Amino acid sequence: MRSDRLLSIMLLLQTHGRLPAGTLAERLEVSVRTVMRDVEALSSAGVPVYTVRGPHGGIALLPGFRTDVTGLTADEARALFVLMSGRAHDELGLGRAIGSALRKLMAALPAAHRPGADLASRRVLIDPVRWRGGPAQPAPDLAVLQEAVFGDRRLRVRYRHGGDSRPRSYTLDPYGLVNKAGVWYLVADHRGEPKLFRADRVSSAEVADQPVRRRDGLELAGLWDTLRRRVDDVPTPVPVTVGVRRDVLDRFLRVHQADLAPTAGVNGFGGVDGFGGDGERVSVELRFRSLDAAGALLAFGPDVEVLEPVELRHALARRAAETAALYAARPLSGRPASRRGPGR
Structure with a gap:
């Protein structure tokens, strides 16, 4: 219009x-x-x-001219008041600010739109955190990341990658912060290449004196889309069905949360919905990027049994047999694993 x-x-x-x-x-x-x-x-x-x-x-x-939001339609007003859960705002230090801003916005709305906007804020809530996500791990340097992002400064961080035991040092040119499913990510260039850094893996951060060196024409939304596609655009996942002992089910779901099939869910009473099985084990549907990636299931030992596909069963059986043969063929000699102190 x-x-x-x-x-x-x-x-x-x-x-x-x-x-x-x-x-x-x-x-x-x-x-x-x-x-x-x-x-x-x-x-x-x-x-x-x-x-x-x-x-x-x-x-x-002309300088000094301001307009208000009285031109908003009823649908636009409702859209502004469909609230995200307060966790993301709180982590940014904006928990109080969002409430104050919405009150001011409500006062500026045309009177006819206020009841609908108020109703939307009380009837619709968006919580981006996944089920069974576990307790939130605070990002201790999130304030420092914000300072670099909004101050247009370079950032020095110590960062631990998922497979590393020790952090590495990076000097970054930040574009912004993204909250994805309750997890904060920093989008930044490292040596001119876009990278993604989980905020909860930043062990320390310091704002540098140098101004940020962002590449011309690039914005946060476009870079995030590029980086997200690198994660999402992978080959068709391999469907895997496993039988999990009930006494380790909660731990298994926490560890393999990202691998759960889309059809799997959790009901409101704490039970597992969408997983079949009776007796000692529960059937769980998973998706892995490859059969090699599914090898991580061996970490649960006999508590988790692969039911399908057959080729994965055979692959894990071979790997388990090779591991057992290694330990049988090369027993430890010399000092025992645990020693008693002198005189004991």
């Missing part, structure tokens, strides 16, 4: 200052001619908008 587009032009100019007509056209997905007609309509309606010619020209509002 044209009224929505006119409001969008005012809000864009209010937020970014002078903008070229081509930039506005690209943002609004219309032609430059349509933008210029809209600018004329705004001017006729009394909005202090003007154009500047030349290579550094564009469209702008």
